[in-house]
Amino acid sequence: MSDYNAIVIGAGCGGLTAGALLAHQGRKVLVIEQGERVGGCCSTFEHKGYKIDLGASIIEDPDVIDWAFQRMGTTFKKEVDLIPVDPAFSAILNDGTKITYPISLEETADAIRAIAPEDVKGWEKYSKKMAGFLDAALKGFFVTPASNLGEVVRLFAKTPSLLKYNSMFFSSYEGVIRKYFKNERIIESLSFHSFYAGLPPALLPGHFAMIPYSEHAGIYYSKGGMIGIPRGLQKCGERKGMKVRLKSPVKKILIEKGRAMGVMLEDGTEITSDLVISNINSKKMYLDLVGEEHIPWMARKGLKSYTYSMATPMLYLCLNYTPPLTDHHTLMTVPMGKMDDYWENFYKKGIFPAEQFGILSWTTKSDPSLAPKGHHVIAVTLAPGPYKLQGTSWDREKPALIENIIKFLSKKYLPGLEKHVVHADLSTPVDFEKRLRSPEGAIYALRQDLPHSLMFRPSARSRFIKGLYLVGASTHPGGGVPTVTASGMIAADLIEKYER
Ligand SMILES: Cc1cc2nc3c(=O)[nH]c(=O)nc-3n(C[C@H](O)[C@H](O)[C@H](O)COP(=O)(O)OP(=O)(O)OC[C@H]3O[C@@H](n4cnc5c(N)ncnc54)[C@H](O)[C@@H]3O)c2cc1C
Structure with a gap:
C-alpha cells in the first residue's frame, strides 16, 4: 500500500490544479514544494509591509482558469478576489509617444x-x-x-x-x-x-x-497579490483532503521496473505513491530526478536537445511616492526591429544594458493594500536576461545594475523615482534559478517555438516511465498562468482515463 495515490512535485499553478483535481477525483494527494510558499512564478512575497509579486503580474484568459474551478464545483471569482484591469496597458514608445489600449475594442x-x-x-x-x-x-x-x-x-x-x-x-x-x-x-x-x-x-x-x-x-489582478490564484487552487484541493508540504525539495523520483513509485526528499525521506506528477522543469526532472539510466537513449538525446526558455530579470521597487503612471501595466517599448537586434547582439552575447525596455507593473494601482498608506510597489519586468554575463557575473553586477536602471527609469519614464525608492531588489536569472530551481531562470521552462510545441514538447503522460505525468510550463500547452492551469486539467483527465 502506498502512502499516497498521487504525489505532485512543485506547488506552481499547474501542480496545484492537477493536485486539486485529483483530490476531487477521490485520490489521496500530497503536493511537495521546495520553497516556502505556493505559486512558483505566480507568487507574492513580503518585505517590511510591502507585498511584491515575484513574476506574473496579471492573468489573461480567465475562462480557462475558471473551467478548472468549475470542475471542482465552484468558480474562479468565488475562490479568488479578482480585480479587473482596464486599460489593458499603456505603451510609452521609444520616442516618448504614449498609446493607451483600453479593454474596449471600440475605444482601442x-x-x-x-x-x-x-x-x-x-x-x-x-x-x-x-x-x-x-x-x-x-x-x-x-x-x-x-x-x-x-x-x-x-x-x-x-x-x-x-x-x-x-x-x-x-x-x-x-x-x-x-x-x-x-x-x-x-x-x-x-x-x-x-x-x-x-x-x-x-x-x-x-x-x-x-x-x-x-x-x-479581459485581464485581472488578484487582490493581495498574485499568490491569491495558487492559494485559491490550494484551498479547493484541501477541501478534499489534499496536503501541501512546503520547504521539502524532492531529490529523486523512485523508479521500479520502469514505474514511478514515489519520491525521495533531499533529507533522505522516502514517500511512496501510485502516481507521480511533476510540475518542475521537465528536462531537469528527467535527467536529474528520474536519472538517465531509466531513459531510453533516443529519448535521452531528445531531452538533452531541448533549449530552456529565456529568463527575465525583475526589479522590485518599494516607493514612498505615487509614481507618475496611469495604468497597472505600462510597457516601455522599443521599435520591433530593435527587439530582434537586442536578442542577437545583447541577449545571445551575454550583455545586459541598464537602458532597458519591458513592463512597469504598478500593482498598488489595482490594490493599494499591497503597501503602507501613501506608498507604492512597482515590479519591473526587464528585457530578457542572459543566464551568463560576458566577462562578469550577475552577483557582481547587481548593485550597479539596480542603481543604473533606477537612474535610467527616473530619466526616461518615472521622474522623481530616484528620490523615492525605499527598497529595491533585482531578481536575476541566477536568483530565479536559486529561488524556484528553474534551470537558467527559464520563465517558461522550455523555449516556445515549433520544435518545442505540441507533440514535440515533453508529453503530459510520460512515454517511458509508467505512472509519471507532467504539468506546468514545460509540457503542452506551455507557459503562462492560464496555460499551466490547462495543463493541470489535461493531466487530471489523462490520469482519470489511464489510472482507474
Ligand atoms: C518574471 C515572470 C513574469 C511572468 N508574468 C506572467 C504574467 O504576467 N501572466 C501570466 O499568465 N504568466 C506570467 N508568467 C508565466 C507564469 O507565471 C508561469 O508560466 C507559470 O506560473 C508557471 O507555472 P508552473 O505550474 O509551470 O510552475 P512554476 O511556477 O514553475 O512552479 C514550479 C514549482 O516547483 C517547485 N520546485 C522546483 N523544483 C522542485 C523540487 N525539486 N522539489 C519540490 N519543488 C520543486 C518550485 O519551487 C516552484 O514553486 C511570468 C513568469 C515569470 C517568471
Whole structure:
C-alpha cells in the first residue's frame, strides 16, 4: 500500500490544479514544494509591509482558469478576489509617444485613430481574426492533450476551426503583426508582447500574435497579490483532503521496473505513491530526478536537445511616492526591429544594458493594500536576461545594475523615482534559478517555438516511465498562468482515463 495515490512535485499553478483535481477525483494527494510558499512564478512575497509579486503580474484568459474551478464545483471569482484591469496597458514608445489600449475594442480603435488613422481598419480585421482564433484555441488547443501525432490529429478534429488559422503557426509574430498594421508606432506598441511568450518578434511563431488581442477579452489582478490564484487552487484541493508540504525539495523520483513509485526528499525521506506528477522543469526532472539510466537513449538525446526558455530579470521597487503612471501595466517599448537586434547582439552575447525596455507593473494601482498608506510597489519586468554575463557575473553586477536602471527609469519614464525608492531588489536569472530551481531562470521552462510545441514538447503522460505525468510550463500547452492551469486539467483527465 502506498502512502499516497498521487504525489505532485512543485506547488506552481499547474501542480496545484492537477493536485486539486485529483483530490476531487477521490485520490489521496500530497503536493511537495521546495520553497516556502505556493505559486512558483505566480507568487507574492513580503518585505517590511510591502507585498511584491515575484513574476506574473496579471492573468489573461480567465475562462480557462475558471473551467478548472468549475470542475471542482465552484468558480474562479468565488475562490479568488479578482480585480479587473482596464486599460489593458499603456505603451510609452521609444520616442516618448504614449498609446493607451483600453479593454474596449471600440475605444482601442479610437486610440489607434488618434495616432494612425490608416491602421484602424487593420485593428478591426486583426481583432476579428484573433477573436475567432482565441475562441478555437481556448476550446481546443489549450485543454486537449497533444503528446503524439494521434492526439494532435484529434485536437484539430475536435476543433476543426483551428485549421483556418494554420498559416499563423508557420508565420512569425512579426509577420502577423505587420500583415495588419502599417504604422511603425502602432507596430512598436504591440511588439513587447512577443516576450510574453519568450522570443523576439522575428523568431516567435505567429499564432502568439493573438496575445495583444487576448488582453481585450479581459485581464485581472488578484487582490493581495498574485499568490491569491495558487492559494485559491490550494484551498479547493484541501477541501478534499489534499496536503501541501512546503520547504521539502524532492531529490529523486523512485523508479521500479520502469514505474514511478514515489519520491525521495533531499533529507533522505522516502514517500511512496501510485502516481507521480511533476510540475518542475521537465528536462531537469528527467535527467536529474528520474536519472538517465531509466531513459531510453533516443529519448535521452531528445531531452538533452531541448533549449530552456529565456529568463527575465525583475526589479522590485518599494516607493514612498505615487509614481507618475496611469495604468497597472505600462510597457516601455522599443521599435520591433530593435527587439530582434537586442536578442542577437545583447541577449545571445551575454550583455545586459541598464537602458532597458519591458513592463512597469504598478500593482498598488489595482490594490493599494499591497503597501503602507501613501506608498507604492512597482515590479519591473526587464528585457530578457542572459543566464551568463560576458566577462562578469550577475552577483557582481547587481548593485550597479539596480542603481543604473533606477537612474535610467527616473530619466526616461518615472521622474522623481530616484528620490523615492525605499527598497529595491533585482531578481536575476541566477536568483530565479536559486529561488524556484528553474534551470537558467527559464520563465517558461522550455523555449516556445515549433520544435518545442505540441507533440514535440515533453508529453503530459510520460512515454517511458509508467505512472509519471507532467504539468506546468514545460509540457503542452506551455507557459503562462492560464496555460499551466490547462495543463493541470489535461493531466487530471489523462490520469482519470489511464489510472482507474
Ligand atoms: C518574471 C515572470 C513574469 C511572468 N508574468 C506572467 C504574467 O504576467 N501572466 C501570466 O499568465 N504568466 C506570467 N508568467 C508565466 C507564469 O507565471 C508561469 O508560466 C507559470 O506560473 C508557471 O507555472 P508552473 O505550474 O509551470 O510552475 P512554476 O511556477 O514553475 O512552479 C514550479 C514549482 O516547483 C517547485 N520546485 C522546483 N523544483 C522542485 C523540487 N525539486 N522539489 C519540490 N519543488 C520543486 C518550485 O519551487 C516552484 O514553486 C511570468 C513568469 C515569470 C517568471
